[in-house]
Amino acid sequence: MSVLEMNHIKKSFDGNEILKDISFKVDEGDVISIIGPSGSGKSTLLRCATFLETIDDGELSYLGEQVVGSQDGKAVYGEKAKIKKAMECFGLVFQNFNLFPHYSVLKNIIDAPIRVQKRKKEEVISEARELLKKMGLEGREDAYPCQLSGGQQQRVSIARALALKPKILFFDEPTSALDPELTIEILKVIKELAKEKMTMVIVTHEMDFAKNVSSKMIFMDKGLIVEETTPEEMFNSTNKRTMEFLGKYKNVK
Amino acid sequence: MNIIDIILQLADGMMVTIMIFVLTLIFSIPLGLVVTTGRMSKNPLIRTIVKVYISIMRGTPLMLQLLVVYYGPYYLFKCKLSPEYRGIAVIIGFSINYAAYFAEIFRSGISSMPVGQYEAAKILGYNKIQTFFFIILPQVIKRILPAITNEVITLVKDTSLAFSIAYAEMFSGAKALAAAEKSMLPFVAAAIFYYVFNFAVATIMELFEEKLNYYDI
Numbered sequence: 001m002s003v004l005e006m007n008h009i010k011k012s013f014d015g016n017e018i019l020k021d022i023s024f025k026v027d028e029g030d031v032i033s034i035i036g037p038s039g040s041g042k043s044t045l046l047r048c049a050t051f052l053e054t055i056d057d058g059e060l061s062y063l064g065e066q067v068v069g070s071q072d073g074k075a076v077y078g079e080k081a082k083i084k085k086a087m088e089c090f091g092l093v094f095q096n097f098n099l100f101p102h103y104s105v106l107k108n109i110i111d112a113p114i115r116v117q118k119r120k121k122e123e124v125i126s127e128a129r130e131l132l133k134k135m136g137l138e139g140r141e142d143a144y145p146c147q148l149s150g151g152q153q154q155r156v157s158i159a160r161a162l163a164l165k166p167k168i169l170f171f172d173e174p175t176s177a178l179d180p181e182l183t184i185e186i187l188k189v190i191k192e193l194a195k196e197k198m199t200m201v202i203v204t205h206e207m208d209f210a211k212n213v214s215s216k217m218i219f220m221d222k223g224l225i226v227e228e229t230t231p232e233e234m235f236n237s238t239n240k241r242t243m244e245f246l247g248k249y250k251n252v253k
Numbered sequence: 254m255n256i257i258d259i260i261l262q263l264a265d266g267m268m269v270t271i272m273i274f275v276l277t278l279i280f281s282i283p284l285g286l287v288v289t290t291g292r293m294s295k296n297p298l299i300r301t302i303v304k305v306y307i308s309i310m311r312g313t314p315l316m317l318q319l320l321v322v323y324y325g326p327y328y329l330f331k332c333k334l335s336p337e338y339r340g341i342a343v344i345i346g347f348s349i350n351y352a353a354y355f356a357e358i359f360r361s362g363i364s365s366m367p368v369g370q371y372e373a374a375k376i377l378g379y380n381k382i383q384t385f386f387f388i389i390l391p392q393v394i395k396r397i398l399p400a401i402t403n404e405v406i407t408l409v410k411d412t413s414l415a416f417s418i419a420y421a422e423m424f425s426g427a428k429a430l431a432a433a434e435k436s437m438l439p440f441v442a443a444a445i446f447y448y449v450f451n452f453a454v455a456t457i458m459e460l461f462e463e464k465l466n467y468y469d470i
Contacts, residue, residue, distance in 0.1 A: 050376060051375070052372055052375070084378075087376070088378065091376065092376045094373065096369060098367075098369035098370060100370070100373070100388055101392065102392055102468050111387070112377040112378060112379065115381070116377060116379060116385070116451050117378070144467065144468040144469075146468055160377070161376075197394070211386070
């Protein structure tokens with residue numbers, strides 16, 4: 001059973017087709033990197049999968065449960081309870097963190113598990129401290145987001161997402177707002193999660209990292225999936241567009 | 254009569270002024286939140302009605318609004334006005350007027366919030382009400398506090414407009430006393446009272462602002 005399955009996803013903004021016909025699935029333990037030029041629809045795809053945008057047409061399932069179906073060329077969303085259940089399956093790490101600035105680091109992490117999932121406070125706090133330790137943020141639980149570096153903020157936001165125990169974690173260009181040094185901090189954390197068999201979908205421009213960490217890579221261009229394969233094959237692809245995109249990257253190196 | 258005597262004589266009126274001030278804040282701030290909700294509603298009819306309401310409240314003098322609230326029921330519905338209604342009319346008039354101003358301040362604060370905060374809350378599973386009261390509103394309050402302080406200080410001085418429907422707050426007392434004593438001193442006492450009152454208000458609001466300085470947006 002797939003954790004996530006998307007079939008024939010279409011999405012336009014003001015008549016501008018951003019996603020033309022996207023199908024892919026994520027199995028448990030998969031680490032999938034989505035690469036591609038800006039404007040290719042990578043982020044929109046994640047935003048459709050996470051209900052931040054509504055799909056125009058196509059099907060979306062989480063853990064084998066269909067949440068969005070397709071009828072007469074239009075997407076039909078399931079009832080609220082179904083969507084809510086689907087939304088509990090995943091976490092999302094944003095490009096610009098979106099931490100709650102008025103909450104301390106600890107409160108950022110524990111508030112949703114306590115308020116939304118109604119879990120026991122003591123239990124959630126001790127789990128949050130474990131997560132902070134894992135993120136290398138021991139002792140920073142009383143700090144506020146504005147007192148942290150970008151890399152630290154992003155690590156808090158990863159901890160915040162993990163605290164809800166998602167089945168799958170999405171990353172929307174998690175390092176694009178960070179300098180190279182801080183980028184490495186985050187990539188290390190994601191690599192660590194991959195080792196623990198966390199199911200992840202990562203939209204990224206970090207090619208080396210994507211090659212390194214992914215079990216599968218997806219190359220998107222102009223709203224379509226050009227290629228979907230293992231990192232080795234992706235980097236040795238004979239597809240013209242893939243070669244062009246990755247070739248430009250290799251040239252810089 | 255020296256200034257101390259005058260202040261003592263005006264003490265009852267001062268209590269009334271403070272009461273108008275406090276009650277107006279108690280009613281107009283929550284009402285302002287409701288008005289903002291209407292002003293930002295997805296329903297165009299509700300939005301338009303609220304827009305017209307705000308436009309009238311901001312576009313006509315508060316004194317005139319007080320007169321309408323007080324005499325309106327009599328002229329429109331031939332209701333007999335009880336003496337208690339005078340005080341109620343003052344509070345209603347001030348509250349609906351200030352709610353309109355507060356609503357616009359709230360709206361500016363709410364629409365200045367980055368959409369990422371809503372998105373993060375949605376992804377974490379907060380429902381709309383939780384998102385508003387726990388994530389958005391606390392940050393909005395920090396953003397709008399200086400504007401609120403301005404409005405609250407204006408309210409202190411505006412309480413004197415209650416005299417237009419002959420409600421015996423401090424300023425009407427001061428005017429009567431000035432006429433009876435043929436003296437400027439009651440006005441001096443009134444000025445001191447307003448100044449001290451506003452000084453206290455400004456100090457308290459500053460404390461609030463400092464309290465919210467523990468984080469940057």
